[in-house]
Amino acid sequence: MAFVEQLISNLLYGAILGSVYGLATMGLSLIFGVLRIVNVGHGAFIMVGAFIAYWMFILYGIPPLISLFLAIAVGMAIGLAIYMLVVKRLVDAPELASLLAMFAIGIFIEEFAKQIWGADYVGYSWEIGGVSMLFTEVPFTKLLAFASSIVIAAVVYVWFRKTKIGKAVRAVVEDREGATTCGIDVSRIYALSFSLGIGLTVLSGVLVTLFTPVGINVYMGGEYTLKAFVIAVLGGLASPWGAFYAGFIFGLIENGSYTLLGLIPGVEPFGLTRFLSSVVLMLVLLVKPTGLLGGE
Amino acid sequence: MLLKLEEVTKRFGGLVAVNSVSLEIDEGEKVGIVGPNGSGKTTLYNVISGVYAPDGGRIFFEGKEITNLPAHERTKLGIARTFQVPRPFGSATVRENVAIGAMFGRANAGVDEALEMADRYLEMVGIYELREKEAKLLTPLEKKLMELARALAMKPKLLLLDELLAGMNPQDINRILDLINKVKEEENIATIAMVEHLMHAITKFAERVVVMHQGSKLIEGPTMEVLNHPKVVEVYLGEKLKIG
Amino acid sequence: MRNYTPLVTLLLIYAVMIAIGQGIQGMWQPIMLVIFYIAVGQALNIFLGMTGYVNFGYVALLGVGAYGMAVALGYYTDLGLIPALTLGFILAILLAFIVSMVVGGIALRLRGAYFAIATIGVNEGIKYLILGGKIWGGSSGIVLSGILRKAYGAETMRFLSTVFADAGLIVVAILSGVITMYILNSRLGYGLIALREDEDAAKVMGINVRRYKQIAFVISCILAGLIGATAWTLKLTYVFPQDVFAINYTVEAIVIVMLGGAGTLLGPVVGGLIYALLKYYLTIAFPGMQLLILAPLLIIVILLFPEGVVGYLAKAARGTRFEKFVR
Ligand SMILES: Nc1ncnc2c1ncn2[C@@H]1O[C@H](COP(=O)(O)OP(=O)(O)OP(=O)(O)O)[C@@H](O)[C@H]1O
Numbered sequence: 001m002a003f004v005e006q007l008i009s010n011l012l013y014g015a016i017l018g019s020v021y022g023l024a025t026m027g028l029s030l031i032f033g034v035l036r037i038v039n040v041g042h043g044a045f046i047m048v049g050a051f052i053a054y055w056m057f058i059l060y061g062i063p064p065l066i067s068l069f070l071a072i073a074v075g076m077a078i079g080l081a082i083y084m085l086v087v088k089r090l091v092d093a094p095e096l097a098s099l100l101a102m103f104a105i106g107i108f109i110e111e112f113a114k115q116i117w118g119a120d121y122v123g124y125s126w127e128i129g130g131v132s133m134l135f136t137e138v139p140f141t142k143l144l145a146f147a148s149s150i151v152i153a154a155v156v157y158v159w160f161r162k163t164k165i166g167k168a169v170r171a172v173v174e175d176r177e178g179a180t181t182c183g184i185d186v187s188r189i190y191a192l193s194f195s196l197g198i199g200l201t202v203l204s205g206v207l208v209t210l211f212t213p214v215g216i217n218v219y220m221g222g223e224y225t226l227k228a229f230v231i232a233v234l235g236g237l238a239s240p241w242g243a244f245y246a247g248f249i250f251g252l253i254e255n256g257s258y259t260l261l262g263l264i265p266g267v268e269p270f271g272l273t274r275f276l277s278s279v280v281l282m283l284v285l286l287v288k289p290t291g292l293l294g295g296e
Numbered sequence: 297m298l299l300k301l302e303e304v305t306k307r308f309g310g311l312v313a314v315n316s317v318s319l320e321i322d323e324g325e326k327v328g329i330v331g332p333n334g335s336g337k338t339t340l341y342n343v344i345s346g347v348y349a350p351d352g353g354r355i356f357f358e359g360k361e362i363t364n365l366p367a368h369e370r371t372k373l374g375i376a377r378t379f380q381v382p383r384p385f386g387s388a389t390v391r392e393n394v395a396i397g398a399m400f401g402r403a404n405a406g407v408d409e410a411l412e413m414a415d416r417y418l419e420m421v422g423i424y425e426l427r428e429k430e431a432k433l434l435t436p437l438e439k440k441l442m443e444l445a446r447a448l449a450m451k452p453k454l455l456l457l458d459e460l461l462a463g464m465n466p467q468d469i470n471r472i473l474d475l476i477n478k479v480k481e482e483e484n485i486a487t488i489a490m491v492e493h494l495m496h497a498i499t500k501f502a503e504r505v506v507v508m509h510q511g512s513k514l515i516e517g518p519t520m521e522v523l524n525h526p527k528v529v530e531v532y533l534g535e536k537l538k539i540g
Numbered sequence: 541m542r543n544y545t546p547l548v549t550l551l552l553i554y555a556v557m558i559a560i561g562q563g564i565q566g567m568w569q570p571i572m573l574v575i576f577y578i579a580v581g582q583a584l585n586i587f588l589g590m591t592g593y594v595n596f597g598y599v600a601l602l603g604v605g606a607y608g609m610a611v612a613l614g615y616y617t618d619l620g621l622i623p624a625l626t627l628g629f630i631l632a633i634l635l636a637f638i639v640s641m642v643v644g645g646i647a648l649r650l651r652g653a654y655f656a657i658a659t660i661g662v663n664e665g666i667k668y669l670i671l672g673g674k675i676w677g678g679s680s681g682i683v684l685s686g687i688l689r690k691a692y693g694a695e696t697m698r699f700l701s702t703v704f705a706d707a708g709l710i711v712v713a714i715l716s717g718v719i720t721m722y723i724l725n726s727r728l729g730y731g732l733i734a735l736r737e738d739e740d741a742a743k744v745m746g747i748n749v750r751r752y753k754q755i756a757f758v759i760s761c762i763l764a765g766l767i768g769a770t771a772w773t774l775k776l777t778y779v780f781p782q783d784v785f786a787i788n789y790t791v792e793a794i795v796i797v798m799l800g801g802a803g804t805l806l807g808p809v810v811g812g813l814i815y816a817l818l819k820y821y822l823t824i825a826f827p828g829m830q831l832l833i834l835a836p837l838l839i840i841v842i843l844l845f846p847e848g849v850v851g852y853l854a855k856a857a858r859g860t861r862f863e864k865f866v867r
C-alpha cells in the first residue's frame with residue numbers, strides 16, 4: 001500500500017515537474033523549428049536562469065516569480081548577441097559547423113560562469129507553505145511553478161497565433177522559401193526566434209531551481225540538455241507545443257520509473273533513471289526516424 | 297526488355313507527381329522524355345534510380361524486380377543518372393568525383409583503375425585540364441560535363457540524363473550529342489533515356505519519345521509522329537515550344 | 541594515383557617528438573601529452589572528419605576501453621601478466637566493438653543532426669549504467685595499483701605504467717595514422733568523402749552509405765577504446781566513471797580535428813600538437829581555464845578557418861613539390 005501511495009505521489013510530482021520540463025524544452029524546439037539549428041549547449045542557458053533566480057533571492061530577497069521577468073530579458077539579450085556574433089554566419093553552413101559552434105558556446109558559458117560563481121553547489125529556500133494533495137504535501141512553490149509554466153506556454157501560444165510577427169514565425173517554420181517570397185524578412189525572424197528561444201530557456205531555469213533539492217551549480221546544465229533532447233524528440237523536435245506536452249509525459253515516465261527502479265535491490269535508482277533517458281532518446285529516434293526526418 | 301515500369305505511382309502528400317505510369321525501354325534504345333515543367337520527369341528518374349520508393353506499382357530491370365532495391369544496389373546492376381541540378385562532391389577534385397563513379401558504379405573499378413578511367417572520361421567530355429580542381433569551384437556548365445563523365449565512368453547499361461543540355465550553347469549541344477552517340481557505339485552503354493526541354497535536341501537524338509503531363513504518361517511513339525500529335529501540341533500550348 | 545608519401549611526414553614528426561622527449565630533460569611528459577591528444581584526434585577524425593557526422597558520445601569509447609583493460613587486470617589478475625594484458629586488449633576492443641555496433645546500428649540510421657542528438661545521451665547513459673547498476677565497482681571504480689603490485693611486484697607495475705603504457709599509446713597513435721592513410725587511399729575513403737559531401741548523391745553513385753558509415757564508426761571507436769586502455773588504465777592504474785566519461789575529452793578531440801583539418805591525415809597531428817602544447821602551458825599559466833579559452837578558439841576556427849591548418853596547407857601545396865607530402 002505504501003508503495004502505491006508513493007507511486008501516486010511521485011507521479012503527481014512528475015506531472016508538476018513535467019510542466020517545467022516542457023517549458024524548458026520549448027526554446028530548443030523553437031530554435032530548431034525556425035533555424036534548423038540544434039542547440040546542443042541548451043543546458044547552459046538553463047543554468048544561467050537558475051543562477052539569476054538564486055542571486056536575486058539571496059541578494060535582494062526577490063522571489064523567483066519576479067525574477068522570471070528579468071530572466072527572459074537577460075536571456076533574450078544573450079540570445080540576440082549570440083545570434084549576431086555567431087549563429088547568423090552559420091545558418092546556411094554545413095550542419096557540422098553549427099552543431100560544434102553551439103556546443104562550444106554552451107561550454108563557454110559554463111566555464112565563464114565557473115570563473116564568476118565557482119563550481120560549488122549552492123541553493124536557497126523559498127518557504128511559503130504547502131497544501132495536502134492525494135497522499136502527499138505539495139509545497140506552494142511547486143504549484144506556482146506549475147501554474148507559471150502553463151501561463152507562460154499559453155502566452156507564447158497566443159502570441160504565435162494572434163500577432164502578426166508570431167504568424168510570420170510560423171510561416172517560416174512551415175516553408176522558408178515560401179515565406180521569403182511572401183515578403184517576410186527571414187533574417188529578422190531568425191534573430192527574433194533565436195533570441196526568444198534562448199529567453200524562454202533562461203526563464204525556465206528560474207523555475208527549475210524550485211525542483212533541485214541538492215541545489216544548483218554551473219555544470220547542472222548537462223543533465224537538462226539530455227532531458228530536453230529526449231523531450232524534444234518525443235514532441236517531434238520542431239514543435240514548441242509538442243515539446244510542452246512531451247514534458248509532461250517525460251516527467252511522468254521519469255518519476256514513475258524512478259519509483260519502480262527503487263524496487264530493484266542493489267541498484268541506485270537515480271543513476272539508472274538517467275541511463276534510461278539515454279535509451280529512450282535513442283529508441284524514440286529509432287522507432288520514429290521517418291517521422292522525424294520529414295521527407296524520407 | 298531492359299527496364300519496365302508497371303503502373304508506378306509516386307505521391308508527395310496530396311500531390312501525385314507520378315501517376316500510374318507504365319513504361320518499357322528496350323535494350324539499345326534512345327528514348328526522349330518530354331513534358332511541361334512539373335510533369336513528373338525528374339520524379340520518374342528518382343523512382344527508377346531508387347531515390348524514392350514508389351507508393352504503388354512495380355519496377356523491373358533486366359526482368360528482375362527492383363521495386364524495393366536500395367539505390368546503391370540498382371546502380372551496381374547498371375543504372376546511372378545525371379542530376380538536373382548538378383550534385384558534385386564539392387570538396388573532392390573533379391578527377392576524384394569521376395573516379396567515385398567508376399569505383400561504385402557497375403564498372404566496380406579499383407582505385408588506381410578508377411583514377412585512370414576518370415582521366416579518360418574527362419578527356420572525352422573535354423574538361424581534362426580541370427581535373428585537379430575542387431568540384432565546387434566549377435561553373436554550372438563544367439559541373440554538368442563532370443556529371444556526364446561520372447555517369448559514363450560507371451559503365452551503366454541504362455543511362456538516364458536529366459536536362460543535361462539545358463543552358464548549353466548550340467555548339468556544345470551538338471558536341472555532347474555526338475559524344476553520347478559515339479559513346480553509345482564504342483563504350484557499350486547501349487540504352488539511353490534523355491529528359492529534355494530542347495525539342496531540337498530530342499528530335500536529333502531520340503528514336504522514340506514519351507510525353508509526360510501532370511504526372512501521367514500522355515502518349516508515346518516515334519519521335520516526329522508524337523511531337524506533332526495534336527494532344528502534345530495542346531499540352532505545350534502556352535508553353536513556348538523550345539525549337540531552335 | 542595512390543599516395544602513401546604523407547606517411548613519411550607523419551613518421552618523421554613522431555621520430556622528432558620521441559627524440560626530443562628522450563633527449564631533453566623534462567620533455568617526455570609534455571611529449572606524451574601531445575601524442576595522447578594526437579591519438580585522440582586521429583581516432584575521432586576517422587569518423588567525424590571523413591563522414592561529417594558528429595559523435596558527441598566519443599569519450600564513452602575511451603571509457604569502455606579503459607574499463608576493458610581494468611576489468612582484465614583487476615578481476616583476472618590470476619591468469620598471469622601476459623594473459624591478463626592480452627585479455628585486457630581483447631576486452632577493450634570487444635567492448636568498443638559492441639558499443640559501437642549497438643550505437644551505430646541504431647543512430648546511424650539517422651541523418652546528420654539527428655545522429656548527433658542520438659549520441660548526446662551515449663556517454664551519460666553508459667556512465668550512469670555503471671554508476672546506477674553498480675557495475676564494476678560502481679562509483680568506486682577499479683583501482684589497480686595495489687592489485688598489480690601484489691600480483692606482479694613493484695618493478696613490473698612501474699614498467700607497465702610507464703614504458704609499456706607509453707609505448708602502447710605510441711603504437712596506437714601511429715596505427716591510427718596508418719589506418720587513416722590506408723582509408724584515404726582506398727575505396728572506403730572515396731566512398732566516405734562522397735557521402736560526407738552529399739549522402740543522397742552518394743547512394744545513387746552506388747555507395748552503400750549505411751555500411752560505410754558503420755565501418756568508419758566502428759574503426760574510430762575501437763581505436764578510441766585502445767587509447768583508453770593504454771593512456772588511462774595502464775598509465776594511471778585506476779579507472780573511475782567520473783574521470784573516464786568526462787565530456788571535455790570529446791570537446792578536446794573535436795577541437796583538435798577541426799583545428800588541424802577534418803578528413804586529413806596530418807590534421808590531427810598538427811591540431812594535437814598545437815592544442816596539447818597550448819593546453820600544457822595554459823594550464824600552468826591559467827589553471828582551470830583551458831575550456832574557457834578552448835571554446836572560443838573552436839568557434840573562431842569554425843567561423844574563420846573551417847578547413848583547418850592542414851586543409852589550408854594542402855591547398856597551398858597543390859602544384860608544388862611538397863604536394864605529395866601533405867594530406
Ligand atoms: N521532394 C519533393 N517533395 C514534394 N514535391 C515534390 C518533390 N519533388 C518533386 N515534387 C513535385 O512533384 C511534381 C513533379 O516534379 P518533377 O521535378 O518530377 O517535374 P519535372 O517534370 O522534372 O519538371 P521540370 O521540367 O521543371 O524539371 C512537381 O509538382 C514538384 O513540385
Ligand SMILES: [Mg+2]
Binds near residue numbers: 337338339380
Ligand atoms: Mg525535372
